[in-house]
Amino acid sequence: MPAKQTPPDQYKPDPRFKIAHKEALIGVALAIFNFIWWYGFAYGLGSRPPEEYTYILGLPDWFFYSCVVGFILMSVIVIIITKYVLKEVPLDADPYADPNVTPKEESPTK
């Protein structure tokens, strides 16, 4: 029963927030993916008895995939996402300066 607060024409959310919300969701998705990778390899491979471990670059396989590859993979994904997905927005420009939007708040006096 969310009561209507204000007529929609009186309040326009900052358009930059849409971008910000999407990027926050990307952060959550990355963390979930990171967790599954980390957990899957660590306990998937690591639960065998130690005699069955194989060694990659001298490190136990579960550790190599979970922590070393996992870290490198996350770094690469973060680089790609930062480069191609995240959008640059001004952080302090007045969003109501857009002439198409009726200013509803007094612009900041500086």
Next chain:
Amino acid sequence: MNIQVIIPLVIFLIAIFAIGFIASKQMTSTGGFLQEYFLGGRELGGFVLAMTMVATYGSASSFLGGPGTAYTVGFGWILLAMTQVVTGYFVLLILGKKFAILGRKYNAVTMIDFLKARYNSPAVAILSAIAIIIFLFSAMTAQWVGGGRLIESLTGLQYTTALFIFAISVLVYVTIGGFRAVALTDAVQGAIMVVGTLILLIGVIIAGGGVPAIMQDLLNENPRLVTPFGADGTLTAAYVSSFWILVGVGVVGLPQMAIRAMSYKSSRAMHRALVIGTIVTGFIMLNMHLIGVFARPVMPGIDVGDKVIPLIALEVLPPWLAGIVLAAPMAAIMSTVDSLLLLVSSAIVKDVYLNFIKPEASEKRVKIMSFGVTGILGIIVFLLALQPPDLLIFLNLFAFGGLEAAFIWPIVLGLYWKYGNKHGAILSMITGIASYIAIHFYNASYGNLLGVHTVTIPVVLSLIAYIIGSLAIQRKAFRF
């Protein structure tokens, strides 16, 4: 006392002083004193921002305690430490642009400014200020003890003298230079941490005769050292996974991290910080803890975990190089305490004094107050660190987990959920802190509840409290 070890450390301290003075020269620029002193004028670039986050977050525990535990427990502890990779990108992506935009819009200088504007409630502000002052003050004192002990063990000076040297160095550059000095020194300290970690890792591997040889030694000693379950098999998957909350995603709720998400210059700086922060955090955590495990066959029989890194550095490196490398844990400790010092003093000056005691104070008065409070706080911490009272040690136990349980939902849901309101925030903070303390005692006497770290359940409870409080009392959408 080893003069070759001390010279690099002294050079390091002098460099840190120099940065403090340079930063104080820059302070006269635009934007008003408060913004400048407590936020560096919101002008941090990507590299400095990333390094100040890593350095502030990477405290004594990442450089001394953590590797020391890895020495005892084995690979399971590195697995646990790697949960921190997520903080590198998570904090900046979650708080991200929205926190920075709103921070500027509300003209917020502290995290409490943001909470106060978002929830429009003095009660929220007071409650937050109390939590920050009490918890961070105790956390800070514990770090100072660590700094003093480190200098003591390296130089052979008395603890009091060592602590004095440490205190003076931190106080001078923080008091004079403010946030900008802290961020700049953090950048230098972060770089030292990266280089120091790499050198030490190489040194340990050489001393141990290569990774396969070290591995074989570990297997011969106790095969469990190379499993994810710890030397005595007690590290359960649930317990290790719950560290994702304590040192990973929950870090969003720490005021010293949140404040950094307000201080960047542009979204480009934030993007760069995301990449650099992720890589540097992962690199330091992985290698520092590997050093801890690898040190075991090289130097068996170290009892005190905190001494593993200093001892192994002195063992495997030439003295002058050990001096440079051991500046890394020094750097980690200093860069954590300087941020905490500034945060507590901003809570007192900005959030308590200017909000509730004297809102009309003049710029000049605020300036004197800021320098004064920062300096006095430092002196009090020094005196307490000489002989830490039990109460402080007790409070320090709660510091980070307690702050996370208190603040994570008021910040995150305050940013992203329009129905969040002051009732939810207050209820969530009280529930978070109270349940954290209660579960701490429960876990201390009966073992971990549900097998997870203490912070996990309070974070869930405070989420429920936030939602109930927001929806049950006065449900009303907030307009950003």
